[in-house]
Amino acid sequence: MQRRDMRAETELSARFLNMLGLCARAGRCQYGETACLNAIRADRAFMVLVDAGASDNTRKRFGDACAYRQLPLLLYEKEKNDAAHAVGKPSYKVIAVCDEGFASRLAELAGHGSGDATGNLGVEA
Numbered sequence: 001m002q003r004r005d006m007r008a009e010t011e012l013s014a015r016f017l018n019m020l021g022l023c024a025r026a027g028r029c030q031y032g033e034t035a036c037l038n039a040i041r042a043d044r045a046f047m048v049l050v051d052a053g054a055s056d057n058t059r060k061r062f063g064d065a066c067a068y069r070q071l072p073l074l075l076y077e078k079e080k081n082d083a084a085h086a087v088g089k090p091s092y093k094v095i096a097v098c099d100e101g102f103a104s105r106l107a108e109l110a111g112h113g114s115g116d117a118t119g120n121l122g123v124e125a
Contacts, residue, residue, distance in 0.1 A: 015109050016110060017083065019105055023097055029098065030098060031092040032092050033061075036094045039098055046098065046100045046103035046104075047102075048072070048074070049075075050094055051094070074107075
C-alpha cells in the first residue's frame with residue numbers, strides 16, 4: 001500500500017513539474033528574487049514558488065510579500081533545484097507564475113484547491 005502511495009506522489013510531482021515547465025515555455029514566469037518581487041509588487045504574480053535550496057531569509061521575504069498581497073506561496077521541498085530545472089533555470093530559487101490559469105492549475109496539482117491558501121507541495125509552509 002505504501003509503495004502505491006509513493007508512486008502516486010511521484011506522479012503528482014512529475015505532473016506539477018511538467019505544468020511548471022509548460023508555464024515557463026509559455027513565457028508566463030519570472031525568475032529570481034528581484035524579478036519576482038517586482039512582479040509581486042506590480043500585481044502581475046498569481047503564485048510564487050520557492051525552491052528547497054533557498055535561504056531562510058529568502059523564504060521569509062517571500063512569505064511576508066505573499067501574505068501581504070494574499071498570494072499563494074508554494075515551498076517546493078522535494079529535491080533541491082528540482083523546480084528550477086523544470087523551467088530550465090537551475091540557478092534560480094524563486095519563480096513567480098504570472099498567469100492566473102497556470103497558477104490555479106499548479107495549486108490544484110499541489111493539492112490546494114483553487115490556490116487561495118499558502119502551502120507546499122510535499123512541502124512545508
